[in-house]
Amino acid sequence: MVQGIIIPADNTAPLRTSMLDSLEDCQRAVGGWIEAVDIPDLGVTMYVNDEGLIRDLPFNRRATFLWRFHVPQARDARLVGDVAVVGLTDDEGENTELPIELGRRLVEPGVYRVRTREHGGSRWHEEPIDRDDYLETVVWAALLQEMSPALEVRIERVEDESDQP
Numbered sequence: 001m002v003q004g005i006i007i008p009a010d011n012t013a014p015l016r017t018s019m020l021d022s023l024e025d026c027q028r029a030v031g032g033w034i035e036a037v038d039i040p041d042l043g044v045t046m047y048v049n050d051e052g053l054i055r056d057l058p059f060n061r062r063a064t065f066l067w068r069f070h071v072p073q074a075r076d077a078r079l080v081g082d083v084a085v086v087g088l089t090d091d092e093g094e095n096t097e098l099p100i101e102l103g104r105r106l107v108e109p110g111v112y113r114v115r116t117r118e119h120g121g122s123r124w125h126e127e128p129i130d131r132d133d134y135l136e137t138v139v140w141a142a143l144l145q146e147m148s149p150a151l152e153v154r155i156e157r158v159e160d161e162s163d164q165p
Contacts, residue, residue: 007106008060020047020095049080
């Protein structure tokens, strides 16, 4: 049984977990035929509605910028409609579990910070605002990356004092 996460196109709607064991489960989650969008460095596949652009489904800002941040070649792409996220497919083409750490970042509370530096530079600079939502941090990081190609951009979780031993 594979548990995935649904990223609703409605930015005000919370992410939700869902069992995505079969093709039909994925189709139900996105409201139609599916197309796979891989993010190899995160170890995930996002399923989108294959006819989403034709059907004029709403822009999914959070899923789009997650893809753009981790797959720079996708900078001009946009994902629409609800998006289902699972682990990359296995050798038999079956969905796998979402990487545990990414699942936590997506659904559990946490504070995140964007850091930047010039390509090849040695010093990282903190952006002035921390965000309490991983995907909102990804949106900001992707925008910085797109606006300033000379920058390296990364996201870090801000450790709360209560997290310290």
